[in-house]
Amino acid sequence: MAENIQPVTARATEHTKGAVQGRGAGLSRWAGIAVFSAVAVPMLAAYIVFYTGLGMPKGTINQGELLTPAKNVTDIELLSDNGDKILLADEAPKWRYLILGGEQCAAECEKLLYTTRQVHIRLGDKAHRVERMLVTADALSEQRLGELKSEHPRLRFSTVDRQQLDNWLANSDHPKLAGPNALLVDQNGFAMMVYDNRNTGNQLLKDIKRLLKYSYEK
Structure with a gap:
């Protein structure tokens, strides 16, 4: 047993x-x-x-205004200052400010460039995740381009057809931006926030720091 x-x-x-x-x-x-x-x-x-x-x-939500619906930047043709197409979809994913300036980026445009530049600097070790691009309807004169490159060495320059830009924004809640304005573009290429000179650098910084915190570096 x-x-x-x-x-x-x-x-x-x-x-x-x-x-x-x-x-x-x-x-x-x-x-x-x-x-x-x-x-x-x-x-x-x-x-x-x-x-x-x-x-x-x-x-208490956002400091800028939401662009609704968000607009994909691949739907417009951006050209570099030397005339080449800018294909953001083929570049490293970044948060981007598309700064819509006037024909030669006059005083109000310069003010917005300065604000975004200071925000970029204040991001410190996160600055590499953000890019600033000036977008104008016409190519800048050589003199003006040289002046802005000297003042903003990390700024990219591009042009876009004004009618194409208007058509791109036509069905959004910001159909015709009086300008100058800064469109914040996410890492997937969608413009989703709008800023102008009524916004302070601290406001822009608050928004972008929050987005960098809650998004992965791709």
């Missing part, structure tokens, strides 16, 4: 051990999912809140 009991007991012990190990593995998987969710869900929620304003009281 004793000989029959020992194998049964051994099998029962092995079965119990397997069940415990199975429960342990299951608990580990759920723990991993819980940890991932604790990190990812708040970041996703913050990103959605920033774009939509859902769940936030008025006056």
Whole structure:
């Protein structure tokens, strides 16, 4: 009789051990999912809140104005100062300010360039994730281009057909921007925020720092 009991007991012990190990593995998987969710869900929620304003009281959401619907910059043809096409979709993903200036970027345009430049500088070690691009309807004169390059060495220069730009914004809630304006473009190439000279550098900085915090560097 004793000989029959020992194998049964051994099998029962092995079965119990397997069940415990199975429960342990299951608990580990759920723990991993819980940890991932604790990190990812708040970041996703913050990103959605920033774009939509859902769940936030008025006056405490964004410092700029939302561009609705967001507009994909690949739908317009940007040309560099030497006439080459600028294909942002083929470049490293960045947050970008498209600064819509006048024909030769006069006083108000310069003021907005200065504000965005100071914001860029104040980003410190995050500055490489952001780019500034001046967009004008006509190419700048050589003299004007030289002046602005001297004052803004990290600024890119481009041109776009004015009618094409108007058509691009026509079905948005900012159909004709009086200018100058800065459009904030996300890492996927969508213009989603609008700023002008009524906005301070601190306001721009607050928005972009929040977006950099809740978005991954691609």
